[in-house]
Amino acid sequence: MKKLLFVATAAALMTLASCKNNDSVSTLTLPVTAYNMITNTLDGGEPVVAGSVYRFNFDMVAGTTTMGTELPMGTGNISFVTGTMPFTTGMYQFENNYYQIINVEKLQAGTTSTQENITDLECQLTPMAYMPPQVQGAPAVSYPSDYRYSIMHYNIGAYRVRTFWSDMTFRGETTASYADKDGVQKSFINKDMMYRVILNIKEKTATVVLYNVKLSEEVNQTVNNMVLEKLPVSFNASGIHVNGSDIVAKVYENGTATSNPEYTFDNFSCDIMGELTSASILYKIAGKNNGQFSGNWITKVGKE
Secondary structure, three states: OOEEEEOOOOOOHHHHHHHHHHOOEEEEEEEEEEEEEEEEEEOOOOEEEEEEEEEEEEEEEOOEEEEEEEEOOOOOOEEOOOOOOEEEEEEEEEEEEEEEEEEEEEEEEEEEEOEEEEEEEEEEOOOEOOOOOOOOOOOOOOHHHHOOEEEEEEEEEOEEEEOOOOOEEEEEEEEEEEOOOOOOOOOEEEEEOEEEEEEEOOOOOEEEEEEEEOOOOOOOOOOOEEEEEEEEEEOOEEEEEEEEEEEEEHHHHHHOEEEEEEEEEEEEEEEEEOOOOOEEEEEEEOOOEEEEEEEEEEEOOOOO
16 A cells, blocks of 8 residues: 555545535535444443434535534434544555545543543544455445445443444455365465454354455465355454354355355354454365464554
């Protein structure tokens, strides 16, 4: 990833605002859709997970923004609009293109409609998410509004809020372990495999699609895709957890998904934790191949 430009003012957003409104303007309202994991840090119970729209109101001349939304919290909903917060923008190279990143950060960001303090707010609005390969028949990719993903966390009183998206494609490194035909234990590293996790928030299930599957050096063929459906999903204070066992994978070919018992997953687990941008995945296929993966679904730009 290469950095092209980083500015502490809103000059980079002036072009965006002018394009949206066909005129030279000094303010811009940007709606950003996201899912929220809302955790009560006092009782440590199961988080509330809900979608919302964050509305950012940028003042390009002053280099500031406010942010507002409505969230389910406690026994009802609360709404808020933060106080004025500084923001920075930058252009970064990702996947052979340049994209604009917006950073917002404020230690004391304001109060809610119920007079709770909003603190420790860090937000990055970015389009730099990995996309899955095109597979005929596979579920269409779901995008947030304006193709901007939100990597954000903040506190509202005793509640911790973290944002994420429901359609994430993880890239990184897969390490496979297996026994060859002589029973010798071997390992194999695959950096081309990808894991797409599609969450059904309402049903608490997930569809997981594995791409470019090759888990041993001796196998010449790479399986284009394997699909695991309706895996149970749970949420807790550490993050999002997808688990399943005895799952017969389907393979999409010519637009049709067909079950293949040869690709039966004895077990599968995926843990998305921290800022909800990275995952650790473990699985075993047909009692032979063990896979271990770690990687990210989105690239976060570090602080300057």
